[in-house]
Amino acid sequence: MTGLKRKVLKVHPQDNVVVALTDLKKGESVQENGRVYTLAEDVPAKHKFTETILHPGDAITMYGVLVGKAKELLPAGAKIAVGNVQHASSDFQLAATRKTAWHIPDISKWQDRTFMGYHRADGSVGTGNYWLVIPMVFCENRNVEVLRETLVEELGYGRPKKYAAFARQLAQQYQQGADASAILETVYTEDPAQQGQQRLFENVDGIKFLTHEGGCGGIRQDAQTLCGLLAGYITHANVAGATVLSLGCQNAQITMLEEEIRKRSPDFSKPLFILDQQQTGTEQALITAAVRQTMAGLIEANKITRTPAPLYKLCIGLECGGSDGFSGISANPAIGYTSDLLVALGGSVILSEFPELCGVEQEMSDRCVNTTDALRFIELMRTYQRRAEEAGSGFDMNPSPGNIKDGLITDAIKSAGAAKKGGTSPVAAVLDYPQKVSLPGLNLLCTPGNDVESTTAEVGAGATIVLFTTGLGTPTGNPVTPVIKLSSNTKLYQRMPDIIDINTGTIIDGEESIPEAGERILNYVIDVASGITKARSVINGQDDFIPWKRGVSL
Structure with missing residues (x-):
């Protein structure tokens, strides 16, 4: 569909405000569907103006629903704003009947289309293939960062440091006597030599580290909710497996996570490695075990390749x-x-x-x-x-x-x-x-x-x-x-x-x-x-x- 750009749009027949699709000036007249609107003031694009005169307390309707009430007398063509409109919405209750009729689109051209995805044992299909490293509690965030520093660059998942060369350039200018005004005038140019590394595991899209500030303190429901969210990520179709670090004494216990995993995937079979720092002992013992197990999991994850899947x-x-x-x-x-x-x-x-x-x-x-x-x-x-x-x-x-x-x-x-x-x-x-x-x-x-x-x-x-x-x-x-x-x-x-x-x-x-x-x-x-x-x-x-x-x- 092509055509001339309209200046205004009345979204729903029941609306009494109109959307400005472009900047409108006071006194300007615009037309839509045979009706002429004259602006009482400037109305910037994206804002709305009144279709008719509104008195204090009058309802303002957009998209066919109540969206506010006038706080003062508004002439036709006036811009609605926080100063002259207050929030209002309709009450709601359970209706006696369901309204499930809908505008079913024509899908004939899509029915035989597929996408290339990663098929999981539970029947889901992912659009990516990632390995997760997850702390059960914020106390383990540092160890997760150590694993990030250990694995990401070495396995080819590091991102180009495209601004590092710029920082070096500015440092060299300063060392050569440049003052602050010269530094501020330096223009950034992208270094074409900055390229991504070759991944060791070609079919694994990345290792992702889900650090957070939860797992202990707060209330026990917070811990249960966090475990549910983490379980959602571990069982996610885009995830091949996970390494989990637990301190041991936190509210978000490993048994709680395992329970939430079973709720979402009763026959869960992905590689899942769980390490408890208070049981393992030294940082070296924890990190080396995590690195070994993560590498073993990545080897298995790399065996999964993209194959066709229906759009549903x-x-x-x-x-x-x-x-x-x-x-x-x-x-x-x-x-x-x-x-x-x-x-x-x-x-x-x-x-x-x-x-x-x-x-x-x-x-x-x-x-x-x-x-x-x-x-x-x-x-x-x-x-x-x-x-x-x-x-x-x-x-x-x-x-x-x-x-x-x-x-x-x-x-x-x-x-x-x-x-x-x-x-x-x-x-x-x-x-x-x-x-x-x-x-x-x-x-x-x-x-x-x-x-x-x-x-x-x-x-x-x-x-x-x-x-x-x-x-x-x-x-x-x-x-x-x-x-x-x-x-x-x-x-x-x-x-x-x-x-x-x-x-x-x-x-x-x-x-x-x-x-x-x-x-x-x-x-x-x-x-x-x-x-x-x-x-x-x-x-x-x-x-x-x-x-x-x-x-x-x-």
């Missing part, structure tokens, strides 16, 4: 971060269409970030296939909001300064757009963190809106690819799962090409429809899943891993 073996996480006023009308609905394609093919998708489902609870609970999951979703949302309020916060405090600056002025506006990532398919299951996906279809996973905590959780739940939309730009990645970044606008794609994989600003620019973008995204996913294309987050070595402790995190 994919599990895609749906994530957003650094969102802007275009996210809900370009990137999010585009991956929502990709989600619907995969669900129609029999695959699994995960929608998380529960604080960013505020205002669309009724729709999401109505879409649950069974009443039990609908009730569970409602209870999780109410409990989360209640705990946030008890901490002196609330979902209304979710939008970040960056969100607000770029048009997401209430949590309900942000949430209604964020929910578009989930497409239109029924909700197959509602999961509480750190549960693992076991059913095909759309799965709702309770996580914070925090980018890294949520992405960490989605991968722990089984996501083998993550589609991550952004309007402002964020480098977030994951140790074992490719995180594909999609920009909501073309300017971001052009400004940050080193972290953005796909531009969906083409939708805003009138060059592409949402279904066309969704299909393009699925093609890209297949290439990444097959190892043909590397996501920018992987190229950049963005290995973010932050467990959620189930405290209040928005």
Whole structure:
């Protein structure tokens, strides 16, 4: 689809605010669907303006749902902002009937497509083949770092130190008498000689080290939750095996981890080496044993090669971060269409970030296939909001300064757009963190809106690819799962090409429809899943891993 770029967009017929797709000036008249709007003030791109006069207390509707209320008299064509609008969202309750009808896309061209993946004994198929080194408690982080220093470079997994030559250049300039002003004027040039090392184990994509600050202290539930998350990574389709370091006396006991592994994989058979420092003795004894066992595991992991797998073996996480006023009308609905394609093919998708489902609870609970999951979703949302309020916060405090600056002025506006990532398919299951996906279809996973905590959780739940939309730009990645970044606008794609994989600003620019973008995204996913294309987050070595402790995190 191509056409002239529109200046404004009314997202839903019931809306009484309109989105500016480009900068609009006071007094300017713009037209959409035969209606003319005259701007009462300047309205920057991504922001919204009123369709008609609004009085104090009047509802503001966008995406067809309540997203706020006017705090003062607003003339038609006025920009809505935090100063004149307050957060508001509709109440929700269990509906008498399920609303599971959806827009099933045409999947005829995809039914015979495959990706090249790593087949596991439990029937799952990975898009990568990684070895993990995991501490059971923060006390072991140093030993994990020793293993990192010992193994990564020697086995060919070191990343090019592309800025080291620049630092040496500046040091030499200083030694030769350059002052601070000369140093500040020095231009960085990339050294073409910086290349990656040859890997010893060609079929092992990397050794990843999941350091964290948990495992002891806090409450015992924190330890159980951490063990569940770590078990999710150990049993993950992208993981070949793991080396685990335990101090011995911590709350997160090895028996607890083994219990969580059995919950997720009753017939678990991957190589798993567990070392207890208080039983082993000296650091030398611990590290040398860990190195021997890890090398033995890598030899076995290297025997696994990529072979064809049907697309329904994919599990895609749906994530957003650094969102802007275009996210809900370009990137999010585009991956929502990709989600619907995969669900129609029999695959699994995960929608998380529960604080960013505020205002669309009724729709999401109505879409649950069974009443039990609908009730569970409602209870999780109410409990989360209640705990946030008890901490002196609330979902209304979710939008970040960056969100607000770029048009997401209430949590309900942000949430209604964020929910578009989930497409239109029924909700197959509602999961509480750190549960693992076991059913095909759309799965709702309770996580914070925090980018890294949520992405960490989605991968722990089984996501083998993550589609991550952004309007402002964020480098977030994951140790074992490719995180594909999609920009909501073309300017971001052009400004940050080193972290953005796909531009969906083409939708805003009138060059592409949402279904066309969704299909393009699925093609890209297949290439990444097959190892043909590397996501920018992987190229950049963005290995973010932050467990959620189930405290209040928005």
